[in-house]
Amino acid sequence: MADFVFYKQLINHLDSSILVLDESLTVQYLNPAAEALLQVSGRRCVGTPAELVFCDVQQDVQTLANSLEQETSFTKREAEVRLMNQQVITLDYSVSPVEFDKTICLVVEMHPRDRLMRISREEELITAQATTQTLVRGMAHEIKNPLGGIRGSAQLLERVLESDELKEYTHIIIEEVDRLRNLVDKMLGPNKMLERIETNIHEVLERVHSLISVEATGQLKLRRDYDPSIPEFLADKEQLIQVVLNITRNAMQALLAQQAEHAFPEITLRTRAIRQFTIGHTKHRLVLHLSISDNGPGIPENIRESLFFPMVSGRAEGTGLGLSIAQSIINQHQGIIECDSEPGKTQFSIYLPLELDQNDYSAQEQKNIF
Numbered sequence: 599m600a601d602f603v604f605y606k607q608l609i610n611h612l613d614s615s616i617l618v619l620d621e622s623l624t625v626q627y628l629n630p631a632a633e634a635l636l637q638v639s640g641r642r643c644v645g646t647p648a649e650l651v652f653c654d655v656q657q658d659v660q661t662l663a664n665s666l667e668q669e670t671s672f673t674k675r676e677a678e679v680r681l682m683n684q685q686v687i688t689l690d691y692s693v694s695p696v697e698f699d700k701t702i703c704l705v706v707e708m709h710p711r712d713r714l715m716r717i718s719r720e721e722e723l724i725t726a727q728a729t730t731q732t733l734v735r736g737m738a739h740e741i742k743n744p745l746g747g748i749r750g751s752a753q754l755l756e757r758v759l760e761s762d763e764l765k766e767y768t769h770i771i772i773e774e775v776d777r778l779r780n781l782v783d784k785m786l787g788p789n790k791m792l793e794r795i796e797t798n799i800h801e802v803l804e805r806v807h808s809l810i811s812v813e814a815t816g817q818l819k820l821r822r823d824y825d826p827s828i829p830e831f832l833a834d835k836e837q838l839i840q841v842v843l844n845i846t847r848n849a850m851q852a853l854l855a856q857q858a859e860h861a862f863p864e865i866t867l868r869t870r871a872i873r874q875f876t877i878g879h880t881k882h883r884l885v886l887h888l889s890i891s892d893n894g895p896g897i898p899e900n901i902r903e904s905l906f907f908p909m910v911s912g913r914a915e916g917t918g919l920g921l922s923i924a925q926s927i928i929n930q931h932q933g934i935i936e937c938d939s940e941p942g943k944t945q946f947s948i949y950l951p952l953e954l955d956q957n958d959y960s961a962q963e964q965k966n967i968f
Contacts, residue, residue: 615708621701623648623662635689635710637681652706653680662693666704669695676711688712738782745782749775792834792930799886800824802835803867806842810850810865818853818863825869828886831952833931841924841935842867842890845946848920849892852944856895865892875949877934882951891945897937905937 609616615632619625624647628640636651643651649659655678665672673692680686688711696705749772756768807820814820846865853863868889875885897905906925921935928935933950 615710617652617706617708619648619662619666619704619706621666621703623659623666623704625651626703632708635687635708637683637685650682654678655680655686662704665693666695666702669702671695741782742779745775745779792837794832794834796830797833797835797838798830799828799838799869799888800826802838802842803869803888805839806846807867809843810846813847814850814854818850818865821864821866823866823868825871828869828871829952831886831950833950834927837927838931841927841948842888844920844924845890845935849890849894849944849946852894853892863892863894865890871952872949877932877949877951880932880951882953884952886948886950886952888948888950889945890948891943893942894944896941896944897939902937902939906935 609629612629613631615635616627616629617625617632617636618627624645625643628636628638628643630640633640638651648662653659654661654674657674657677661672664670671692671694673690675690676688677691678686678688679691689708690711691706691708694705694707695702697703752768752771752775756765756772759765759768803822803824807822811820846867849865853865856863866889868891870887870889872885872887873883875882875887877885906921925935928948928950931950933948936947936949938945938947
């Protein structure tokens with residue numbers, strides 16, 4: 599009995615999630631890591647059928663029964679598992695038959711993959727963003743130099759022309775050159791150091807809420823779900839307003855464009871604090887998760903992977919620069935923007951570290967400045 603207590607205490611302190619099933623495939627034990635992973639209470643789950651707590655979407659419970667009957671082990675990689683709250687998570691798990699007290703039970707060892715897959719996806723996104731910025735810098739240099747020559751030549755030509763009718767053509771040349779130069783500058787995104795002040799994220803969201811409420815003229819519902827415990831943090835408040843406003847306005851335009859097909863268009867602004875969270879390669883003690891979600895038609899599948907690249911837009915009249923600039927601003931804050939979309943739900947998630955020292959700020963801003 600003393601050995602059993604010792605082993606149980608040992609398992610309780612493992613980072614691996616352990617689930618034990620008896621001969622009838624009912625839950626007999628979960629360690630704390632498994633409770634957190636499966637989002638259940640161990641005491642309430644004991645005696646519950648396995649398929650209610652641990653349901654592999656692609657593999658029925660008969661596989662567990664076969665493992666128990668034949669006393670064979672198996673491993674499943676990147677399995678989609680449905681939890682009791684109907685949420686689906688991705689994990690690796692191994693099933694091993696173990697004899698205990700003259701009966702055979704199944705020990706299921708689980709390792710979450712969602713976080714690792716998200717970190718990998720973030721690293722790819724950050725790398726792609728950095729590559730795009732490098733390409734845009736080079737392209738901007740090659741474009742802006744001849745534009746300056748064209749503009750200067752048009753101005754010189756205008757001085758020697760006597761006909762006002764001909765001068766109209768030089769005016770057009772100068773105006774178009776200026777328009778192209780402004781477009782290139784927008785593609786480059788923010789080109790100055792952030793003006794960091796103590797910022798309350800809910801003041802940012804309330805400003806956006808007010809602006810969108812006026813623009814929407816009551817045609818959609820704006821919900822707010824705030825975590826009041828989130829502390830103030832150093833950020834460029836005006837640029838954060840620009841980011842959130844841009845994403846929220848995109849959601850509003852998508853909803854209103856489909857209003858005839860959607861009776862109850864809705865946007866939700868939600869904030870949460872996350873502890874021990876990794877952004878890219880860096881693990882942060884406390885991170886803000888700001889989500890902007892809507893129940894609209896979703897983002898076209900053909901542009902989801904390239905959504906944050908310059909000149910990519912889901913609207914015919916869009917410039918395709920808003921999300922690229924938004925990602926650059928959040929990158930300067932050492933955060934990242936992610937997007938998950940399907941018909942009926944699109945969610946943009948902004949992750950921002952809430953605790954960074956001045957050296958972290960300076961290094962990141964110097965790295966991202968154009």
